[in-house]
Amino acid sequence: xxxxxxxxxxxxxxxxxxxxxxxxxxxxxxxxxxxxLKNYNFDDDKCxxxxxxxELCVETQAKQEKRRDTFNYHLQRIGRMMxx
Numbered sequence: 001x002x003x004x005x006x007x008x009x010x011x012x013x014x015x016x017x018x019x020x021x022x023x024x025x026x027x028x029x030x031x032x033x034x035x036x037l038k039n040y041n042f043d044d045d046k047c048x049x050x051x052x053x054x055e056l057c058v059e060t061q062a063k064q065e066k067r068r069d070t071f072n073y074h075l076q077r078i079g080r081m082m083x084x
Contacts, residue, residue, distance in 0.1 A: 026057040 033054045036047040044051065 025061045026054060029054040029057045 029050070033047060033050040036050040037044070040046040
């Protein structure tokens with residue numbers, strides 16, 4: 001494959017559909033926290049419960065093992081193999 005073909009195959013995470021974004025860990029907790037902030041005029045003290053849930057989710061995700069078998073990872077790996 002040429003470099004141009006590899007560039008076309010790389011996915012832009014900003015252009016993902018809403019369904020794909022919902023599969024992200026802590027997405028729902030973050031949306032709950034953001035809506036709580038909006039409901040209470042960005043008063044962080046009133047949103048302590050939602051913030052605690054988000055922090056707990058982020059901490060548990062940080063402790064989990066990272067996955068490297070994404071689509072972009074494999075494209076980059078194949079690109080490096082082709083260059084050598």
